Amino acid sequence: MNLQYKGRSSSIQRFIMMVFVVGVVLILSACGESKGTEAKAEVEGKLQVVTTIGMIKDIVEQVGGDHVEVIGLMGPGVDPHLYKASQGDIKKLDDADIIFYNGLHLEGKMVDILEKLNASKTTVAVSKNIPEDKLLSDPNVGAQGHDPHIWFDVKNWMSATEVVRDTLIDEDAAHAEDYRQHAEAYLKKLQETDDYVRGQIQSIPENSRILVTAHDAFHYFGRAYGMEVTGLQGISTASEYGSKDVSDLRDFLIEHQIKAVFVESSVSTKAIEAVIEGAKKKGHTVNIGGELFSDAMGQPGTEEGTYIGMVRHNANIMVEALK
Template sequence: MNKKPVRVNSAFRRFIMTILFLTVFVMLTTACGGKAEEKQSAVENEGKLKVTTTIGMIADIVREVGGDEVAVTGLMGSGIDPHLYKASHGDIEKLDKADLIFYNGLHLEGKMAEMFEKLEKTKPTVAVSSNLKEEQLRANPQGGSGSHDPHIWFNVKLWMSATEVVRDTLSEKDPAHSEGYTERAAVYLAKLEELDQYVRDQVAKLPEASRILVTAHDAFGYFGDEYGVEVTGLQGMNTMSEYGSKDVSELRDFLVEKQIKAVFIESSVPRKSIESVIEGAKKLGHEVVIGGELYSDAMGDEGTVEGTYIGMVKHNVDTIVNALK
């Protein structure tokens, strides 16, 4: 049996054509807008030293010390786990275009290590941890390629050393603006001295028996060592390491034994890991609450107080102290 051809209503046809036109228009406008923003950014940054960094904490140092003389591009934003991070094609392009690259080192950016080795042959590629001595670093009990704990920013004193590395590298690369880099670094280092004292004063408000910090992964060891807090995490220093039922049960028993009332989640680590420990403690009759969210391997959103290193550290210590009091 012959089927009659389907006739499309003319009004419907016009509607479809209008939708297609608007879709193409929006795509073209967005593309043109993006190119215009890129051109404007290029004009604004003309003549500036182009610096690309990995984690946000390093980008923050470079902005503070570099001032208007540098154009900073950070690869890893809020909520990004540097242990698991893989560079995208766009990241590789940013690294290629940079005059100078800063990274943390100590195998924090483990998946990018080979890339940094290659880049070192063509341009200054500097680990901000490079001035730290063996005795200043914490050993990684998991061993392997990352033989040291990379989370040095949780000891403000060590992060001052990172600031000095940035200052000296910028001055060497751009000697014409060395005086400005030195002056701004001095101002920032003074702020870090104040921050270090702030952390000590806040922790001192806690009874010694309450100075126990339990988090999703073992990122706060430098904080604990420097400021007198016992620290333990469900996962190891590197979030690439897996945790199992034994780790959960051991941490659960630790919470019950020490009668710990609060544990903490991290902005860059899934909360389900620590929630399993809380549930286990509850089954044993011990109530544990989430004391708040801490910033561990990434800062807060750009434009917020927690989106700066100083703001992040203050948020963390205030959250810890308020929950454990």
């Protein structure tokens, strides 16, 4: 009898413990679900925005503030000319309320995807309001092709900011005044940046205002701020270059007695190093003046991880090497 009682007692204790454990699990699960639901509701209350390049993501964060949730597909060091969307990217694009991209064939390998999505959701090229006569041509694309690197003229990026502002207002009129105020503050900072860069470049002796880079990303910069610009590769890094391109650029450096060339954070240094070596063999020493940010910004949390910080960094590096 005692053994049977002890057996029943143990069974009852195990049952009570099981009920207790299950209860705790259910309570914790309910709390987790509640927190998850709250977090989801917080995100769902915001506009879901996906951008291609980091410079556009920065605009949306500046103008959208707490009313937007932004995902950028292309991070630091990523070349948009060669970028291919993954299945994960397509899911992000499909879930977005708004998609912002540069346009002008910068995102060459994503054009078809973006055009298809445009039929079902708000898909906006931030370059759309830049007048035709303000766009530079790209001879590699044909008569109607344009250089897509519009952000190197800060005035163009002010136009892009206005496109983002107006799109957010159209999609979320309830927060229109916030978007206007944020945009106004950011546009003021952009104007200050434009003035700063202009002053920096003008401090370089006129005959030294020659910018040589790995690929032709800086023509808008050259036109806006008064520099002669040349690159080894074409406007798109997808374009090929050969030994003649290397030798032609080498001869250009020697002829103009250029002392510094620049590498880019999103472009391989191999080709520009071949040019430097070729000049050295001809008796002309060329140094790498520094790393510029061209098609991608710096790491998040750094000065160069913002559009304004990136532009100021580039101007400072040029001045330091060429002044």
